Amino acid sequence: xxxxxxxxxxVKAKEDFAFMDWKRANKFFxxxxxxxxxxxxxxxxxxxxxxLLNRLFVIFNINHPAGFKGHSMSVxxxxxxxxxxxxxxxxYYFCDAIGWKDITKEIKGEIKK
Numbered sequence: 001x002x003x004x005x006x007x008x009x010x011v012k013a014k015e016d017f018a019f020m021d022w023k024r025a026n027k028f029f030x031x032x033x034x035x036x037x038x039x040x041x042x043x044x045x046x047x048x049x050x051x052l053l054n055r056l057f058v059i060f061n062i063n064h065p066a067g068f069k070g071h072s073m074s075v076x077x078x079x080x081x082x083x084x085x086x087x088x089x090x091x092y093y094f095c096d097a098i099g100w101k102d103i104t105k106e107i108k109g110e111i112k113k
Contacts, residue, residue, distance in 0.1 A: 001046060002045065002047075002083055003044070004043065004044055004052050004083045005083065006052065007040070007080040008056070008060065008070065009038055009077065009078040009080070010037060010039050010070050010077050012036070019074055021076075021097035022101045022103070025076055033078075036078060039068070042065070044059075049091060049093070050100065053079060053095075057073050061073055073095060075095055075096065075097055078094055078095070078103070079092070079093045081093065092107050
């Protein structure tokens with residue numbers, strides 16, 4: 001198992017596309033990371049990206065960390081994963097209706113905290 005750094009971003013609830021799957025949300029607007037806000041970051045051990053994503057889904061639906069102010073992990077959340085110090089190697093995943101969609105190419109360079 002390796003240790004991964006992750007960040008969780010959630011769409012602002014007032015947005016019309018909040019909680020939509022990727023296919024619908026992506027058609028609804030020209031992709032921009034602007035409607036999202038950072039809600040949590042941390043480190044977690046996992047076998048690979050998808051193992052980490054599934055672990056985070058359980059943690060942020062069943063056993064929220066103390067101080068977590070976001071909603072339970074749901075469709076339209078975006079997870080940034082980086083297992084190196086090289087920011088250019090970060091990957092981004094959209095929590096879809098079923099599983100995860102790698103959206104790294106769609107949003108690379110869009111995030112501003």
